[in-house]
Amino acid sequence: MKDLKMKGLEAKDGIVKLFEERIVFVPPTIITLLGQIYGEGANPLLKYLGKKMGRRLIETWEEHLRPKTLIQLTEIFLDMISTSGWGNFKLEKIIEDEEIIIKLENNVGKVSGGPSLYIDYFISGLLSGFGEFAFYNAQVSIEESSEELNSIFIIKKRKIEI
């Protein structure tokens, strides 16, 4: 796997870059409010939105860093996503070609005190975008953690029967 130059966050003339990629800071409440607008369709829509973002994120970084194993690929994604302000993503368990269990500590949706439901949908979408890249076809489920501010996400490979 290639090494990444530790440039971190850089800002100049209104351009902010994270590891040389342009980024922008937005309040996470836009996801909650979008969820409220979408109403009953919020779950699939926010997951779809997250999935596209998650997929593009891992595609970009896989190309830069060329990980060789599923663990390396997962760690890259979790590191990147943990710098994004949603909370701290930790790899709990990985079963090659089967499932990845991820714990989100200090889920920003729960910390803010409002309903975390829509942010959870969006984050499961992000992880689903990663899961599809890693497993080709994957499904993400959310499990409530016993710890108040944490959430557990399970990425499971979908077996395609022919």
Next chain:
Amino acid sequence: MFSRMISKGLKNITIDSKRSHIFLKDTNFSLVIMRPYDLVQLSDLVGSGSEDILVWTGKIIGKSLCNNIQQKENIKTRKKLFELLLNNLTNLGYGLFSMIYVEGKKVEIQVENSLIKEITNEEEALLLRNLYNGIFLGAFSAAGTNVEEKQVNIPRNDDKLKFEYQFLEEDSQE
């Protein structure tokens, strides 16, 4: 690998690396990182109403930023509020802003290095202009000001974004 988050030249942002949270400095206002193209995709889901979704998203950003600025500092004039807003937006990565504020008449805002520069598809780039318009409209609303947007003709080769808002009569008296 990314545990040592270094921030160079980044103002108005506090990073809580233990909890992996990001805040507007000296506030509890949470922020998350997105890429410019992610913002275009926010509107992707609704098809024909995509412009409205971006204006609306921008309004939330503008309004909540203004509210946080007002809570943090004792702002006496709308001009000052707008200066601080544009300064915050610059620090949050939305581009480099400049403003001409004519008291009681109009505000002209120019954005260099806007997020639009990162979008290669021309149609999507134009769509993102709505986000900026929404941010300013949200800020005017937070400041209790009624405005009318004036269409500004931008030459095709100009990579700056320009916005002009005229204060409506009741506000122009203040």
